[in-house]
Amino acid sequence: MSDHTHAPKGRDFPGPWRLLSLASALFWGGQVMWHPQALATQMGGFNVLIGLGLLYATCIGVIHAVGFSAQGRWSQWLTWPPLGWLASMMLLWVWLMR
Template structure:
């Protein structure tokens, strides 16, 4: 399992993918600040756990996008940039479409 996590993290450890992660994380954070009622659990179709996933994805995207390299597979798995980028993309698609 550690080899899989390390391999996936190494695949995502490229400059353009880091820039994409940072741009998507900052864009989604801006969208949440711009129209929080669209992401709120009481005023939209999103649930509480969707908000937690968005917060985690923004944090993981900023960590990955700024160039911070995690060393141990435990932290690489917890802040997986591949999963975070997919959630960031879904959040941006939800906001704009």
């Protein structure tokens, strides 16, 4: 057995917050997979920022929804769920305002 201790799953944002992360990830992933050309047209075209935002919001949503807890200091900041929610809200704003 290993003496390595594991961080508790979803300790900062449990329950409904994890469901919100999953819903966000499934929404953006589904939009991209279902009809990417229509999504790109409605958002005014894809550029690097929108592409990275879609990737980041989807990945962070899945990472948080499954309960992964990063061990390193930098990876904890990069996988902090509110950053993914912020990216998702910004994408939603771009999607609805164009």
